[in-house]
Amino acid sequence: MRWLRRTCVACAVALVAGCSGFGGDGAGARKNSVYQNERFQADETFSRLFDANVEDTCEAARRALLSQGYVINLAQPASITGSKRFQPEGEVHVEISFNIVCVPEAGGGKLATAYVSALQDRYTVKRSTNSTSLGVSAIGSISVPLSSTSESLVKVASETIPAGQFYDRFFALMQRLLKDQSGGTPESFGGGGGNP
Template sequence: MIAIPTAAILLGACGGPSVYEDESFSESSPYARRYPTDAAATCIAARQVLLSQGYGLTEESNYSIKGSKAYQPDDDEHLTLELTVVCMDRKNGGSMAYANAVQTVYALKASNSNAGLSVSGVGSISLPWTSDGDTLSKKAAETVAEPEFYERFFNLLGKMLN
């Protein structure tokens, strides 16, 4: 009977601190900015910002945009930066723009395989035919948390609105 609670305590200790423990949910946020224009005009300007910086638009509506940009930091790694912008009207006039960027890293994995032949009653034979191929596999994905990134985005958005 003692083994079960002890195992539960040990398993809980292995997990380490949760990544969301530092979430503050404070009123000031690098992911949001107020603008004097309505949400539709703010989103049009956000589209212009993304397009002017080389992002391809992957999803669009009147009040949200998603764009992505690809990078290749080295031969064996591919990186995608996806930026989502949501625009909302405020009750007292003006609008809020919310931005969230996610960086996804893909690694090149080499794979090779040998061909085999199996005949019932005789057995199986491995043949010398090989197939080499490289595939991209997802290595990591993380929200871009640097306030300076969002500051640059929102500053250009403000300039597009003027």
């Protein structure tokens, strides 16, 4: 009877400890959730206001990508997509994909905001070997092993490049190309899509 009582008490203690540990892990998981880093603050913007119309703004974005070796996947008056591949290491491949949307702002169609986001996909080489044997009946039961190795790229990571200097350099190049296109001195404005 005493042994049974001790066993029940030990089981109860283990159950309480397990529940509290589970709650702690859950809280830790919630604390480290990716969405918690989404602050939606105006200083972390993926957009820039340009002193140009929608077509000229997106054309500057297209030219900026082309000048850096990007392949244009889609080119429309108000949207551009492009991509470029890199191989920073022997078996590591990286692809950066741009998505650009140009929208008109107040000002009689002479102002436009370019919304730009870039996605970085990381791939690694995966090898698989297929082995077979070939029987040669004319000279007995000799088998000649045949093997073939195939390689494929497997995506191992995908991330939107965060706002910062990467986009600042792209917007600066767009601004210079807009200036070249117009022959004048169009201006760009920091921040979101509001009026200057």
